Amino acid sequence: MSNNFVGTAEQDKAFDEVLKELESVPGPLMKALQKAQEIYGYLPIEVQTRIADKFDVPLEEIYGIATFYSQFNLNPKGKYTIGICLGTACYVKGSGDVLNKFKEKLGIDAGQTTPDRKFTLDATRCIGCCGLAPVLTVNEEVYGKVTVDDVDKILAKYND
Amino acid sequence: MKTLQELQEIRERMKTCLCNREIGGVFAEADVRAHILVCGGTGCTSGNSKKIAEEIKAALIETGLDKEVKLIMTGCFGLCAKGPIVVVYPDGSFYQHVKPEDAREIVFEHIKGGKPVERLLHSEKDADGAHKAINETSFYKSQKRVVLRNCGLIDPENIDEYLARDGYKAYEKVLTAMSQLEVIDEIKRSGLRGRGGGGFPTGTKWEFAHNSVSDTKYVVCNADEGDPGAFMDRSVLEGDPHSVIEAMMIAGYAIGAEKGYIYVRAEYPIAVHRLEVAIGQAREYGILGDNAMGLGKKFDIELRLGAGAFVCGEETALLQSTEGKRGEPRQRPPFPAVKGLFGQPTLINNVETYGNITQIILNGAEWFASMGTEKSKGTKVFALGGKINNTGLVEIPMGTTLRTIIEEIGGGVPHGKKFKAAQTGGPSGGCIPASLIDTKIDYDNLIAIGSMMGSGGLIVMDEDNCMVDIAKFFLEFTVDESCGKCTPCRIGNKRLYEMLDKVTKGTAEMEDLDKMEELCYYIKENSLCGLGQTAPNPVLSTLRYFRDEYVAHVRDKKCPAGVCKALVSYKIVEEKCIGCGLCKRNCPVNAISGEIKQKHTIDPAKCIKCGACIARCPKGAIEK
Numbered sequence: 001m002s003n004n005f006v007g008t009a010e011q012d013k014a015f016d017e018v019l020k021e022l023e024s025v026p027g028p029l030m031k032a033l034q035k036a037q038e039i040y041g042y043l044p045i046e047v048q049t050r051i052a053d054k055f056d057v058p059l060e061e062i063y064g065i066a067t068f069y070s071q072f073n074l075n076p077k078g079k080y081t082i083g084i085c086l087g088t089a090c091y092v093k094g095s096g097d098v099l100n101k102f103k104e105k106l107g108i109d110a111g112q113t114t115p116d117r118k119f120t121l122d123a124t125r126c127i128g129c130c131g132l133a134p135v136l137t138v139n140e141e142v143y144g145k146v147t148v149d150d151v152d153k154i155l156a157k158y159n160d
Numbered sequence: 161m162k163t164l165q166e167l168q169e170i171r172e173r174m175k176t177c178l179c180n181r182e183i184g185g186v187f188a189e190a191d192v193r194a195h196i197l198v199c200g201g202t203g204c205t206s207g208n209s210k211k212i213a214e215e216i217k218a219a220l221i222e223t224g225l226d227k228e229v230k231l232i233m234t235g236c237f238g239l240c241a242k243g244p245i246v247v248v249y250p251d252g253s254f255y256q257h258v259k260p261e262d263a264r265e266i267v268f269e270h271i272k273g274g275k276p277v278e279r280l281l282h283s284e285k286d287a288d289g290a291h292k293a294i295n296e297t298s299f300y301k302s303q304k305r306v307v308l309r310n311c312g313l314i315d316p317e318n319i320d321e322y323l324a325r326d327g328y329k330a331y332e333k334v335l336t337a338m339s340q341l342e343v344i345d346e347i348k349r350s351g352l353r354g355r356g357g358g359g360f361p362t363g364t365k366w367e368f369a370h371n372s373v374s375d376t377k378y379v380v381c382n383a384d385e386g387d388p389g390a391f392m393d394r395s396v397l398e399g400d401p402h403s404v405i406e407a408m409m410i411a412g413y414a415i416g417a418e419k420g421y422i423y424v425r426a427e428y429p430i431a432v433h434r435l436e437v438a439i440g441q442a443r444e445y446g447i448l449g450d451n452a453m454g455l456g457k458k459f460d461i462e463l464r465l466g467a468g469a470f471v472c473g474e475e476t477a478l479l480q481s482t483e484g485k486r487g488e489p490r491q492r493p494p495f496p497a498v499k500g501l502f503g504q505p506t507l508i509n510n511v512e513t514y515g516n517i518t519q520i521i522l523n524g525a526e527w528f529a530s531m532g533t534e535k536s537k538g539t540k541v542f543a544l545g546g547k548i549n550n551t552g553l554v555e556i557p558m559g560t561t562l563r564t565i566i567e568e569i570g571g572g573v574p575h576g577k578k579f580k581a582a583q584t585g586g587p588s589g590g591c592i593p594a595s596l597i598d599t600k601i602d603y604d605n606l607i608a609i610g611s612m613m614g615s616g617g618l619i620v621m622d623e624d625n626c627m628v629d630i631a632k633f634f635l636e637f638t639v640d641e642s643c644g645k646c647t648p649c650r651i652g653n654k655r656l657y658e659m660l661d662k663v664t665k666g667t668a669e670m671e672d673l674d675k676m677e678e679l680c681y682y683i684k685e686n687s688l689c690g691l692g693q694t695a696p697n698p699v700l701s702t703l704r705y706f707r708d709e710y711v712a713h714v715r716d717k718k719c720p721a722g723v724c725k726a727l728v729s730y731k732i733v734e735e736k737c738i739g740c741g742l743c744k745r746n747c748p749v750n751a752i753s754g755e756i757k758q759k760h761t762i763d764p765a766k767c768i769k770c771g772a773c774i775a776r777c778p779k780g781a782i783e784k
Contacts, residue, residue: 026502027484034426034465068486068643069467071426087388088583088619089545091633097770125470126388127427132206132240133545142206 005044014039015047019054028055029065033072042073078113078120080158083137087126094147095134099123101151119158161446163454164332167323174324177230181249181313193228194271195249199312201236201398202391202430203552204244208260209233212244215263223272235399235434237312239299241551242282247312252293254282299550302569304531306539307515308555311399316434319441322402328447330518331409335455338521343414344370347517349525351537356382356473356510357588357614358690359536359603365507368497369415372505377417379408380501380508382478383424383431386470387586388637390617392541393511395553397424397431400515401438407517409452409459415507418458423482425466435463470587470641473615474689475508477643488645489689510615512541532558536602546583546619547573558602562592565601566620577622581705585614587634587641588694590701591627610701612694626723627706628713632660634698642691649692652683656699663710664724666717673710677703722784725769729784734759736781743773743782 007015018035022028032051037043043066052059066072084090084099099110102121106114110123127135132144136154143154162170180195198204198213213233220226237245242256246266253276255266262280270276281291284298294300305311314321322328334343348363369377381404385393397404408420424432439461442448452459464482471477472487479501481487500506516538520528529537536558542565545551549571556565562582566572573579581591590611592599599605603613621630635657644650659676662668680696680703687693703710712718719727732743732752739757751767754760762773762782774782 027482029484030464030467030481031484034467065484065486068488069469071468088586088617088633089389089551091388092546092619092621092625092630125386125427125468126390127202132203133551135206144206 005046007040007047011039015050019051029057029062030069033062033066037072042076044074075113076117078117080118080138081120081122082154083122083124083127084110085125085127085133085135085137086123087133089126090134093133095136097148098134098136098146098151101148102155105151105155119155161449161454167328167445167453170320171323171326171329174320178314178321178324180230191228192230193225195230195232196266196271197232197234197247197249197312199235199237199243199245200233200316200430201240201243201312201395202428203236203240205430207244209244209258211260212246212258212263215260216246216267219264219267220271223267225267225271229271232315233317234313235311235316236395236553237294238303238308238395238553238555239550240553241549245312247294248276251276252295253291254294254297255280256282299552299554299569299571302560302564303555304539304557305555306519306531307396307512307541308399308553309519310403311395311553314400316399316401317437319402319438319445322400326518326522327402328406328453330521331406331413331447332453332455333521334410334413335453335457340370340414340416343410343521346525347414347520350516350520350528351525351532351535352513352516352520352528353536353603354510355512355516355540355615357585357612359613362509362513365497365509366411366414368495369417369505369507372498374505376419376502376504377415378501378504378506379411379415379417379420380479380482380496380506381408381420381422381514382473382475382508382510383422383428384466384473384478385425385428385511385615386473386641387588387615387617389543389545389619390586390615391543392553392616394428394431396511396515396541397428398434401431401434402442403518404511404514405438405442405448405461407514408461409448410517410521411507411509411514412459413457415505417507418460420459420461421464421482421501422461423464423466423472423478425472426468427466432463432465439463469643470637471643471689471691474691476689478508479506486643488643489691491688512616533600533602533605535604540601540613540616542584542616542618544570544618544620547577547579547622547625548620549574556601559600561598561600563597565618566597570620573620573622577624579620580623580625581621581627583611583619583621583630583698584617585612585694585697586617587637588612588690588697589614589617590697591621591630591705592701593705595705610697610704612697624721624723626664626719626721627702627709628660628663628719629721629723631698631702632657632664635660635695638691638695642695646686646688646692648683648686649688649695652679652687653692653695655679656683656696660699663713664719665726666713666724668714670711670714673703673707673714728769729764730762730767730769730773731783732760732762733781733783736779738779738781740778742776742778746772746776748772 036047048062052062113120134146136143244258246255246258284292344366352362353359448460450458469487472481474489477487477489496506539555541555579594581593583591639653639657642649680700683696737759741756744752751763
């Protein structure tokens with residue numbers, strides 16, 4: 001968990017506007033968290049506190065929502081997020097082996113970020129392009145029909 | 161704001177344009193010579209179809225044909241395995257695996273030169289040796305597209321094209337010619353059942369919501385499609401978003417609601433975008449708003465995005481999440497029709513269910529009920545995946561056999577392998593063994609054989625898949641996604657998973673199998689919501705049809721499919737080994753020894769069972 005998180009002036013301004021817009025929306029808490037993550041990249045406790053204060057709900061309720069859903073991040077992510085699909089179609093075609101290869105190469109487990117904050121490794125649910133199975137994504141880029149042998153090549157592309 | 165008259169004028173005008181996308185149809189636009197359709201579904205977009213469209217556009221401008229040729233980005237065509245897909249009308253040329261660098265060739269050779277690009281055409285040919293047009297291929301021939309009628313045909317971001325397909329005519333019909341009860345009666349008589357998995361009669365659900373008395377009611381669309389391997393709803397939203405909006409408006413009229421929510425998973429960015437565009441266009445035309453289509457009723461729709469929780473597909477959890485809370489299910493009754501979103505009566509249906517509504521209203525309940533079986537009417541969309549040649553989206557009349565889906569439409573199992581089982585219903589469903597391949601697919605037949613319709617994922621497995629491993633895979637998913645509210649699901653499934661893990665590691669006893677079965681029934685009977693109540697189904701159905709595989713793991717300490725690593729040992733068959741040394745060089749842990757041109761051997765103590773040697777051996781001499 002981050003200590004003394006401070007957002008930039010633009011981030012705070014953008015988020016103020018979001019909170020204002022949500023004043024008239026029924027059931028605004030998830031929308032607030034989604035927008036906050038868009039703006040700040042993740043959900044430091046300071047940002048959660050602001051949402052709690054704004055809508056006058058206990059912080060634990062906000063924290064409860066933030067930890068319930070897998071897409072909310074309480075910690076910052078790496079520059080590149082590698083998402084390996086473990087949906088059924090990909091799994092039966094060997095995506096588990098691909099994930100293991102990435103774990104071995106990066107020295108981290110699924111859900112973790114490398115110490116240099118370059119790569120985050122995620123095991124994802126079906127991303128819906130089963131025709132390309134096994135599939136993985138690096139940020140927005142999609143790689144299809146991936147084999148264990150492709151792992152080095154893919155990592156090399158992000159060697160900047 | 162458009163008047164009914166103006167909407168009708170758009171329909172007439174656009175119909176002339178759309179009839180150009182009928183094979184053999186007369187090209188009705190005098191100054192247009194072709195329509196090029198590029199698939200903009202998620203699968204093809206991942207294959208870079210946006211870039212293909214850009215390149216085609218550039219080539220059209222270069223040849224000066226950009227005024228005479230229409231370029232349209234559509235929703236999913238369905239045959240994802242062959243994507244990215246490009247279709248050219250009026251001849252219906254069906255291009256597959258198109259790359260951006262092929263774009264120029266299509267424009268120069270086909271559009272300008274009049275000769276289709278042979279090497280990119282779908283390989284199926286007719287008796288005369290000509291390549292088949294898209295609708296003649298075996299993948300499409302046996303399908304009946306009701307829900308998918310507009311997918312891969314219209315531009316989902318252009319409301320005028322939807323209007324041309326009789327869009328918003330069904331809403332006009334119910335507002336001008338039908339009472340609320342007549343609408344509900346029409347849906348009831350059609351026999352439509354919920355397509356989200358449960359199969360509850362849709363008309364009855366509407367009636368319940370209608371009968372609840374309240375000033376405020378809501379219509380909700382469940383677009384939180386979370387089953388691994390399922391992408392039916394996503395494709396409908398991406399390919400034909402207006403059909404869902406119109407159906408929700410009709411539902412709003414029938415039950416007396418003025419506001420609708422679409423809860424869509426955030427993992428579907430293209431679907432979210434197209435919904436936003438569609439809602440915006442519908443508002444601009446005055447179709448959504450305070451006086452919808454000028455017919456005197458108010459209706460508007462708001463999108464709510466999920467944030468990655470499978471349990472939110474369960475209706476009470478979905479309503480909690482729509483309210484911005486933790487998506488935990490609650491006890492029913494009260495049912496949402498009585499007490500739902502923000503405590504008000506709420507009608508909640510799935511995307512595909514809504515996808516049928518306008519067609520039932522326009523064509524009548526009898527037309528719809530003429531398709532399907534006695535108790536399952538209409539069609540069902542399936543997402544075909546796994547070990548099948550034609551991975552993709554198919555829509556078939558209820559009652560079609562599994563054999564037709566797999567062998568005819570799906571093109572069979574790749575690499576000449578043997579079909580072993582099909583899994584329907586995702587983590588809530590079960591496996592159908594090869595011996596039941598002639599089962600007619602409908603709600604009741606699937607339940608009778610221990611599976612369920614589910615939302616429509618259909619995963620094909622071959623002889624290389626271990627059924628214990630598959631059951632374990634699904635259970636791991638459910639354990640991960642259990643919200644933790646009720647004990648049978650939270651702890652029961654975890655214990656069940658641990659027992660399965662023991663089976664795959666060869667440390668289970670025979671009596672564990674009986675214990676597992678007992679635990680399965682306990683979880684089913686005592687869990688709070690659909691997630692827990694169905695979670696043991698993959699285990700129960702594999703125990704029922706593939707018990708011998710479980711027994712092999714437990715008693716013989718063997719995994720017949722060679723999947724469970726702890727139970728597999730690799731060995732080189734001496735007679736087949738030619739001593740080429742490829743396996744030795746590729747073994748990551750130096751577990752293989754032997755001189756060139758001599759027989760090689762594997763040291764089981766060192767072997768990590770990675771399979772690298774099997775993949776490299778030119779003689780297939782390595783067995784497990």
